[in-house]
Amino acid sequence: MNKRLLSAALVALLACLSVPGVASAHVLKVDGSIGAVLHINPDDNPTTDGPTDYIMSFDDDNGQFSLPKCDCTVSIINNGQTIATEPLVNSSNEVSENHYTFTEPGVYDMQFTGKPKQSGGFQPFTLNYEVRVTGGQAGARSFPVLLWVGIGMGMLLVLLAAYALNYDSDEAAIAMNKEHQ
Secondary structure (H helix, E strand, O other), X not given: OOHHHHHHHHHXXXXXXXXXXXXXXXXXXXXXXXXXXXXXXXXXXXXXXXXXXXXXXXXXXXXXXXXXXXXXEEEEEEOOEEEEEEEOOEOOOOEEEEEEXXXXXXXXXXXXXXXXXXXXXXXXXXXXXXXXXXXXXHHHOXXXXXXXXXXXXXHHHHHXXXXXXXXHHHHHHHHHHHHHO
């Protein structure tokens, strides 16, 4: 493999790695022994066009947590101000399914808090999630910016490789012409 092709591939690889990664929608948040994963429907892309379903799946390393035994709430916070606080609905011992209608696009904080209804149960907890709400319908999402960047980087890699291969063949043709003269 020639040095130019290797250099081109290395530059393209470094450019691709310098692009920030896409955040995962299902992030485990932990406070002490209590952990939870937030899932939002539709497709972890809440919109302002109707109710947003959100599901919390809880886990307790100590095995003491149970939603029926929890005084659990969610607070919806926008620009540092709490705009709603609601109790979590118990779907099972560890899963809560709830609904909220966002009225404006923006970045919201969803703060889940819980404490045992009776003393001596699980430890109290607070879990915070940042949620980006878009306006309009969920199907009207734009093509992800990072996908465009990835496609551009891939095209750049192909062009650099083609240039490096063509450069080698031009150098070989020049060397062959010098030998025949």
